[in-house]
Amino acid sequence: MEYLYCEKMNRQLCFNGDYIYACTVGNNTKSNSNLIIKENYNGEPFDIEQFFVEREQIKKDAKNGKIVENCEGCHYLQLRDWDNIGTGRKIDYILISNYKRCNSRCTYCISRSDYNPKKDKDPETYNIIPIIKDMIEKGYVTADTKFDFAGGECTLYSNFEELLFLLINSGIKNIIIHSNAIIYSKAIEEGIKTGKVSICVSTDSGEKKTHEKVKGVKTYSKVWHNIKKYNQVKPENGDNTVSVKYILVEKINDNPKEIESWLKKVKSIGVKRVRFNADNDIFIKYQSSNEHNHPYLAQIIILTEFFVKRANFYNIEYELDYNIDAAYKMLNVKMPNG
Numbered sequence: 001m002e003y004l005y006c007e008k009m010n011r012q013l014c015f016n017g018d019y020i021y022a023c024t025v026g027n028n029t030k031s032n033s034n035l036i037i038k039e040n041y042n043g044e045p046f047d048i049e050q051f052f053v054e055r056e057q058i059k060k061d062a063k064n065g066k067i068v069e070n071c072e073g074c075h076y077l078q079l080r081d082w083d084n085i086g087t088g089r090k091i092d093y094i095l096i097s098n099y100k101r102c103n104s105r106c107t108y109c110i111s112r113s114d115y116n117p118k119k120d121k122d123p124e125t126y127n128i129i130p131i132i133k134d135m136i137e138k139g140y141v142t143a144d145t146k147f148d149f150a151g152g153e154c155t156l157y158s159n160f161e162e163l164l165f166l167l168i169n170s171g172i173k174n175i176i177i178h179s180n181a182i183i184y185s186k187a188i189e190e191g192i193k194t195g196k197v198s199i200c201v202s203t204d205s206g207e208k209k210t211h212e213k214v215k216g217v218k219t220y221s222k223v224w225h226n227i228k229k230y231n232q233v234k235p236e237n238g239d240n241t242v243s244v245k246y247i248l249v250e251k252i253n254d255n256p257k258e259i260e261s262w263l264k265k266v267k268s269i270g271v272k273r274v275r276f277n278a279d280n281d282i283f284i285k286y287q288s289s290n291e292h293n294h295p296y297l298a299q300i301i302i303l304t305e306f307f308v309k310r311a312n313f314y315n316i317e318y319e320l321d322y323n324i325d326a327a328y329k330m331l332n333v334k335m336p337n338g
Contacts, residue, residue: 005062005082006074007092009035010055014095018042018125022055023076024095025322030073043098043126048140052089059086075329091135093146096163098125101156104180105216106202108249108279127159129166136170143171150178161187168196176200181226182219192233198241200275201227205246205253206261213252228269243273243319248303250282250296256306263307267314276307277321300327308336 008023014034016024022035037051058068059082071077102109135141147167154160154177164187167175177188177199191197203223205211211220231242244266248254266274278300304324311318320335328335 001063001083002079002081003063003065004067004077004079005059006071006076006078007086008076009058009062009068009071009086010052011086011090011092012094013037013051013091015041015098015128015131016095017098017100020046021095024097025074025076025326029071033070035068035070041126043128043131045134046131048089048135048138075326089140090142091140091145093148094132094141095148095150096128096154097150097152098128099152099154099157100125102151102153102180103156103182103217104153104219106180106204107214107216107252108247108281129159129163132163132166141170141172143173145172146174146176147172148176148178153180153182155179155183155185155188161185164188164191164197168194172196174198178202180215180219181223181230182217184226184229189230189233192230192240192242193235195235195237198243199230200243200245202245202247203227203262203265204249205258206263206265207258210253210258214247214249224265224269227271231269231271239272241273242271243275244271245275245277245321246307248276248278248282248300250279254299254303256303259303259307260310263310263314263316266316271316273317273319274311275319275321276304276324278323278327280323283323283326297327297331300324301331301333304328305336 010022012022014021014024018039018041019036020038020041022037024034038046061068062082067077132141164175168191173196175191175197177191177197179185179188179199179201181201188197188199192199201223203211204214208220212218227242227244231240233240235241246253246259246262263274282296282300304320304327308318325335
C-alpha cells in the first residue's frame with residue numbers, strides 16, 4: 001500500500017543544541033519547523049526504545065493518511081509503499097550539533113546571535129559521548145550509521161577529538177565533518193587517513209572581500225591554506241574526500257562572477273568535489289509569505305544551472321544540497337544530474 005512518509009522520520013537523530021530532531025530541513029514544511037523528538041534536552045539518558053515506539057506510531061498514522069503536523073507540506077514526503085522500509089532498531093544517520101561555539105560569524109548561520117566568538121569560553125550544551133557510547137553498545141548504531149558534525153564549529157567543541165576517535169575506533173565508516181577550516185585539526189587529518197572521515201568546508205566565495213562579507217571574519221587565506229593541506233592527506237584506501245561548499249546568500253555572492261571565481265580557486269588547489277546550496281533564510285522568508293513562485297527562487301535555479309555548467313567544464317564533481325532541491329521542487333523544475 002502506498003502512502004506519504006519519509007525515511008528521516010524513524011531512521012535519524014539530530015542532536016541540535018538543546019533539541020533532538022528527526023531532521024533539520026524544516027524550512028520545507030508549512031510550519032517552517034522541524035520534527036521534534038525531545039526539547040530542553042541536556043544530555044540525560046535517552047530512551048531509544050521509546051523513540052522507536054513513537055516513530056512506529058507516526059508511520060502507522062501516515063499509513064492512515066495522517067501526517068504529523070511538523071512535517072506537513074515537506075518536499076521530502078514520498079508516496080510509496082513504506083511497510084518494509086525503515087524497519088528494525090537501527091539508526092541510519094546521526095547529526096552531532098549540540099554545541100554553539102564558533103570562530104566565524106556567517107551571515108546565514110541560524111545561531112549567529114547566540115554566541116560571542118570573541119569570548120574565550122562560550123557555553124556548550126552537554127557532553128554527548130555517553131549517549132553515543134550507549135547506542136553503540138546496544139547496537140542501535142552500527143558501522144553503517146552515518147555521522148555528521150555540523151555546528152557551531154566542531155573543532156572548538158571540547159569533546160570533539162575524543163568523540164571523533166571513539167567513532168573511528170568503533171568501526172564507523174562514514175563520518176562527515178562540516179568545518180570552517182579556520183583551525184587545522186590533526187584529529188581530522190588522522191581521520192582522513194583512515195578513509196572513514198571526510199570534511200566539507202563552506203567557503204562561499206572565490207574573492208577575499210566577498211569571503212569576509214559572508215563569513216564575518218578575515219580568514220580567507222588561512223582557510224584556503226588549510227583546505228589545501230587536508231586535500232593533500234592520502235587515505236589508506238581510496239581517494240581523499242575533501243569537499244568545498246558554496247552557499248548562495250542574497251545580494252552578496254549570488255552572481256555568476258563569484259561562482260566562477262570560486263570554482264577556479266577550487267580547481268587551483270586540486271579539490272575534486274564541491275557542494276552547492278542556498279541560504280535557509282530565503283526559504284523561510286518566501287514560505288512564510290506563501291510566495292512559492294517568487295522570482296528569486298527562479299534566480300536560484302538560473303545560478304544553479306550556471307554552476308553545474310561550469311563545474312562540468314572544470315571537471316569537478318558536484319552535489320546539489322537540500323535548499324537547491326527545494327527550489328526546484330517548489331517551481332516544479334527537473335533538477336540536473338549530479
